[in-house]
Amino acid sequence: MKIAILIARILLGLVFFASGIVSLLKLGKMGGMPVDATAFMTLMVAHNYTTFVALIMLIGGLLLLVGRFVPIGLVLLGPILVNILLFHILFQVPGIITGLVCTVLEVFLIWAYRFSFRGLFAAAPEVS
Template identity: 60%
Template sequence: MKKAVLVARILLGFVFLFFGLNGILHFLPTPPMPPGDATTFATILMTHKYMSFVALCQVIGGLLLLVGRFVPLGLTILAPILVNILLFHFLLHPEGVVIGLVCTVLELFLLFAYRLSFRGLFDANPEKF
């Protein structure tokens, strides 16, 4: 189990670090988007620098997973990004959904492996100050 967690953590961390750095440094060519709503939506996000912020979050989350410190925080940062990746591909651009599904499986596996770190989120009556 420890080896599987390590492999999943490194794979997911590397994917988000690599694509997050690409979002900032633009070292990969951008594939053409199909005409329609997906292009309009992506253009708006890129024009207003929203995607730069998302790329920075990807780099931070990926680094936390790769380093192995604050892994639950890294998973928490990356979870909403994965939700948005899946929604974008399911609803607007279905061709690229495979990498999102693979990353989601890795994320869910790691969430299960680190479930004790998240148990306080599900307390019905949390401690008060």
């Protein structure tokens, strides 16, 4: 089980770390998208939203790769995965496979680190 967790953590970390670097350095192209998707992404790039998301992807991916503060990395990457899935469901369904694979890895890692998330599901959490 430890090997499966390590493989999932490194794969997910590599995907997000590399995607963050590519997005920050503006190495990717937005070609081949529907008109609505291109307009949406152009607006996000113009307002530097994608730069912020790329930084979060970079930090979350790095935390997973290093193996320290993995639950924080998973929390950072969760909303990004939701946005990736929504983008592909609403704009570009054929590209959803990578998002689904990353979501499966994320859910598996959340389950593997479930004891770290125990406090989030407490009905009456303690206050110090």
